[in-house]
Amino acid sequence: MQGNHSSPARMSLKVGRIKSHMSHLTRILGQLAGVPFALLAATVCLAVERAPIDPASVHGRTALDLTEQLARFHLRATQLNDETSSVMFDRYLEALDPSRMFFLDADMQAFEAYRHKLDDFVQDEDTSPAFEIFNTLLDRQAARFEWLIDRIANHWDEFDFATDETLAIDRSEAPWAVSINALDALWDKRLKATIIDGKLSGESDEEIRERLLKRYRNSLSRLSRYNAQDVFSVFVNAYASWLDPHTAYLSPPAFENFHINMSQSLEGIGAVLSEEDDYVRIQRVLPGSPASKSGKLVPNTSILAVGQGSDGALIDVVGWRIDDVVKLIRGPRDSIVRLKVRAPKVEAQTSPLEVLIVRNRIELEEQVATGELIEFEHAGRTRRMGLIEVSSFYADYEHNRTSSGDVERLVAELALKGAEGFVIDLRNNGGGLLQEANRLAGLFIDEGPIVQVKEQRKRPYTHIDRNRGLIWDGPLAVLVNRLSASASEIFAAAIQDYGRGIIIGERTYGKGTIQELVPLDHGQIKLTQGKFYRISGMSTQHDGVTPDIEFPQSFDPEEVGESARDTALPSDSIERTQYSHSRQVEALAPILRDSHQQRSQQDPDFLYVEDMASLARELKGRTHLSLNLETRQSEKDAIDAQRLEIENRLRTAKGEAPLTSLDELYDTTHGLATTEEDASEEEDEDPFVVEAMRVLADFAALSTQLLAATEKGAS
Numbered sequence: 001m002q003g004n005h006s007s008p009a010r011m012s013l014k015v016g017r018i019k020s021h022m023s024h025l026t027r028i029l030g031q032l033a034g035v036p037f038a039l040l041a042a043t044v045c046l047a048v049e050r051a052p053i054d055p056a057s058v059h060g061r062t063a064l065d066l067t068e069q070l071a072r073f074h075l076r077a078t079q080l081n082d083e084t085s086s087v088m089f090d091r092y093l094e095a096l097d098p099s100r101m102f103f104l105d106a107d108m109q110a111f112e113a114y115r116h117k118l119d120d121f122v123q124d125e126d127t128s129p130a131f132e133i134f135n136t137l138l139d140r141q142a143a144r145f146e147w148l149i150d151r152i153a154n155h156w157d158e159f160d161f162a163t164d165e166t167l168a169i170d171r172s173e174a175p176w177a178v179s180i181n182a183l184d185a186l187w188d189k190r191l192k193a194t195i196i197d198g199k200l201s202g203e204s205d206e207e208i209r210e211r212l213l214k215r216y217r218n219s220l221s222r223l224s225r226y227n228a229q230d231v232f233s234v235f236v237n238a239y240a241s242w243l244d245p246h247t248a249y250l251s252p253p254a255f256e257n258f259h260i261n262m263s264q265s266l267e268g269i270g271a272v273l274s275e276e277d278d279y280v281r282i283q284r285v286l287p288g289s290p291a292s293k294s295g296k297l298v299p300n301t302s303i304l305a306v307g308q309g310s311d312g313a314l315i316d317v318v319g320w321r322i323d324d325v326v327k328l329i330r331g332p333r334d335s336i337v338r339l340k341v342r343a344p345k346v347e348a349q350t351s352p353l354e355v356l357i358v359r360n361r362i363e364l365e366e367q368v369a370t371g372e373l374i375e376f377e378h379a380g381r382t383r384r385m386g387l388i389e390v391s392s393f394y395a396d397y398e399h400n401r402t403s404s405g406d407v408e409r410l411v412a413e414l415a416l417k418g419a420e421g422f423v424i425d426l427r428n429n430g431g432g433l434l435q436e437a438n439r440l441a442g443l444f445i446d447e448g449p450i451v452q453v454k455e456q457r458k459r460p461y462t463h464i465d466r467n468r469g470l471i472w473d474g475p476l477a478v479l480v481n482r483l484s485a486s487a488s489e490i491f492a493a494a495i496q497d498y499g500r501g502i503i504i505g506e507r508t509y510g511k512g513t514i515q516e517l518v519p520l521d522h523g524q525i526k527l528t529q530g531k532f533y534r535i536s537g538m539s540t541q542h543d544g545v546t547p548d549i550e551f552p553q554s555f556d557p558e559e560v561g562e563s564a565r566d567t568a569l570p571s572d573s574i575e576r577t578q579y580s581h582s583r584q585v586e587a588l589a590p591i592l593r594d595s596h597q598q599r600s601q602q603d604p605d606f607l608y609v610e611d612m613a614s615l616a617r618e619l620k621g622r623t624h625l626s627l628n629l630e631t632r633q634s635e636k637d638a639i640d641a642q643r644l645e646i647e648n649r650l651r652t653a654k655g656e657a658p659l660t661s662l663d664e665l666y667d668t669t670h671g672l673a674t675t676e677e678d679a680s681e682e683e684d685e686d687p688f689v690v691e692a693m694r695v696l697a698d699f700a701a702l703s704t705q706l707l708a709a710t711e712k713g714a715s
Contacts, residue, residue: 052135059232060125062522066236066249067122069518074527075456075569076243084239085119091238092130098172098276101186102140105176111136130235131228138223143180144187145220151191152212156205159192161629167193168624192627199629200636201352211316219319240525245565246515250524268330269337269357271297275322279303282341287367287391287428290357297341297355299483299560304352305340314340314354331359343616367392369403371410373417376690378697385693386411386419393432393440393487403432404439411443411472421475421696424491425689427505431486438463441494443471444501449577451490452537453514455530460574462535475700476501479692480547482555485509489540490532496545497536499582502592502699503547504692506554510562512541513569528569537576542568548589549596549695551688552609556616588702595698596691604653605687611646615639 067080078084093111097103114121114129121129167189168174177183191212198208229251236249270289271282282291282301291297305314306328317325329337337359342352371388388410395402411422431437438450442465454460478492478501489508495501514530533539542562555561562568600606619639626632640662647665648658659665 053131053138053226053228053231055127055131055232056228058522059127059228060122062232062520063122063127063236064125065520066240066525069520069525070240070243070247070527073456073516073518073529074243074247075513075529075531077456078243080119080122082116082119085117086115087242088118088239089115091242092133092235094172095234095238096134096137100171100174100176101183101190102137102144103176104140104180104183105178107136107140108176127232127235131231134226134231134234138226142220142223144183145216145223147184148187148191148216149213149220151188152209152216156209159195161192161196161627163628164631165189165192165627166624167627169622189627193625196627196629196632200632215316215318218316222321222324225321240527242567244513244528244567244569245562246511246513247525247527249520250517250526252523268359269297270360271329273303273322273326273329278319280317280320280322280325284430285428287430290360292428294355294357296353297339298555302342303339304342307338307340309336310338310356312338314338333360335359367394368401369406369410371407371414373414373419374689374693376693376697378694379701383693383697383700384418384420385696386414386422387425387689387693388414388422389425390440391429393429393434393436393491395433395436402439403436404443407440408443408471415472421477421700422472423477423479423504423689423692423696424501425479425692426484426488426492427479427481427688428483429485429488430483430509431488431511434463434487434490437487437490438465441465441491442467444476444495445498446470448498448579449535450494452533452535452574452577453530454533454574455514460533462577475696475703477692477696477699478503479688480505480508480545481551482506482509482553482557482560484545485511486532489545492545493534493540496548496585497534497581498579499585502549502585502589502695503545504549504695505547505551505688507546507550507557507561508540508544509560510540510542510544510568510571512539512562512571531569531572533574535577535579537573539571539573542571548585549592551691552600552606553613554609556613556620558620584703584706585699588699588706591702592695592698596695599691599694603687603691604650606691607653608646608650611649615642615646 071077071079089111093103093108111133114133118129121127177186194212195208198211199205203211233249233251240247240249269291270286271291272284272286273280274283275281279302281303282297282299284299285291285297303325304318305316306325307314308328308331315328317328329339331337335358337357339355339357340352341355369388369390371386373384374387375382375384377383388407390403390407393403407424411419414422434451441450445465447465447468449462449464452460452462476495478495480488480492480503484492484505485508489510489512492503492508496503512532513528514532515526516529518525518527531539531541544561544563558564626635644659644662644665647662651658
């Protein structure tokens with residue numbers, strides 16, 4: 001909406017930030033009915049002592065520049081208007097208070113004046129409404145942390161853990177609290193849940209009390225560290241991320257961190273982090289990194305505490321800023337960092353684990369393709385198959401090393417050793433260079449299109465393998481999982497569309513979009529400006545690549561993958577391109593699935609994955625948390641018993657002695673090795689690789705029979 005901006009909210013800002021802040025403070029005081037005088041005084045003191053954060057002039061120019069660049073180049077090409085202003089408004093408030101535990105309904109009513117005005121402010125290079133809202137949040141948080149400190153320090157004995165109260169696990173759609181007293185009641189429940197969690201983890205009351213006092217005192221002190229750049233980044237990213245999950249504003253410091261992650265030269269653990277509610281979570285684990293080698297850190301894992309060395313004190317990081325957590329985790333090469341973590345999305349229902357990781361520099365050598373010849377008995381004969389692991393699509397032109405070149409060399413070496421077929425393992429491969437995915441696919445097809453690309457307002461264009469011939473024309477399989485993304489999906493889709501090999505594993509991630517960096521007046525914008533399309537015309541976006549032979553899901557697709565992101569672009573299609581397609585996989589797939597099902601139903605490792613996934617679904621289905629200690633203890637005991645039963649079923653099937661408690665499992669599984677030699681001793685045979693090899697062996701045998709039958713019919 002365009003106009004003269006004569007709304008009361010806009011006019012209040014024109015008379016100056018001091019008056020606006022005092023007006024807001026008056027609104028706070030009007031809502032504090034029933035709050036103890038000492039707490040009221042503390043709240044007023046904090047509000048006066050902490051000066052409000054004001055925008056810099058560069059922020060207004062950058063916000064306008066950002067929205068104009070998104071309108072010009074983003075695939076959705078959305079214009080800034082009243083409708084998008086409303087979206088920006090909602091997403092900003094969601095980013096600031098996702099669980100609706102700080103703002104009041106009265107705050108929402110006051111902010112509502114900005115719902116359809118943010119576009120006007122941005123077009124006037126004015127970001128002051130975002131700062132007014134953020135300053136309100138800081139006031140609310142300061143008062144709340146003071147209340148929590150007082151509650152823990154002076155009213156600990158008042159907590160009653162014998163009541164039948166419950167706490168809603170997800171409050172994202174809950175109504176806003178109508179008063180401070182209503183928020184007090186919510187936070188009292190949340191505090192009880194946190195205390196119960198500590199009790200169930202074996203902490204004493206004094207340990208819990210000390211930890212929580214330190215947590216909220218730290219949270220209170222960190223409020224003064226927010227600056228104008230922090231506020232601006234949250235505000236513009238609320239809008240940018242609405243367009244799609246991969247579009248983001250990068251401030252100058254964030255851009256520097258982005259370059260560090262892309263160059264993978266950081267001495268640390270090799271994990272990309274994100275922030276959600278009070279938790280810093282693992283968003284992605286870099287292949288070949290210490291975090292990847294640990295085998296324990298998966299997407300959406302929450303980091304609860306960080307410790308230095310093998311026995312340094314664990315520092316509680318719940319509620320910390322992400323950059324502060326990153327500083328704790330980073331460190332010199334060969335030093336030890338310990339993370340206290342909890343499994344994805346079930347924070348209140350599972351016990352935390354301690355993971356020990358040796359920091360290291362993530363080098364290209366750690367990510368290069370590797371290969372081995374695997375010999376095994378199958379269907380009454382000895383089979384030899386090559387396994388080639390490709391953890392990323394890389395190119396180091398300085399040292400003349402590429403993923404496609406390394407795979408070509410490995411295939412030749414293993415073929416000379418008698419490999420009858422190859423499994424290309426792309427599990428956990430998050431992608432890399434598009435040209436390398438094209439070249440790798442070209443090694444296994446005899447020239448032709450590999451992938452189509454469609455950008456905004458442009459006709460699709462096709463990446464083509466123009467090299468005649470292929471390095472291997474025999475049996476081929478591609479092993480994928482939910483973390484196989486982007487370039488991995490391009491390769492797997494091409495192999496599947498040509499019918500060149502069989503795709504095995506889980507449905508892939510579903511990232512079929514292309515991003516580019518555009519410089520702004522202050523910082524950069526990483527925006528989505530195109531999509532990948534299969535040569536069949538379908539997109540890998542959102543839906544990923546569906547395997548011909550599906551394995552049990554190691555990752556919950558509702559939590560991990562493009563389809564789990566609320567603003568993910570949809571899947572669509574364009575016109576298919578011309579290519580040849582073998583029907584061999586389609587013809588043999590039903591037989592291969594039957595054989596696989598018969599084996600997997602008897603395979604203890606596959607049954608174990610299914611059982612663990614079933615338990616995770618059960619836990620995730622719970623909407624409320626009991627605040628009765630006895631009930632929670634019973635629930636924990638039941639969950640532990642289920643876990644123990646599942647673990648012992650696997651151990652018994654493998655001829656191992658059963659465990660008497662989960663403590664023994666944590667000692668052997670989660671007391672992680674500190675050296676690669678120790679880690680290698682702990683590695684078991686990968687059941688998914690074993691089964692992929694058996695599927696490939698079946699495919700090879702059936703292909704031979706089909707060829708013989710075809711030749712006989714032709715004669």
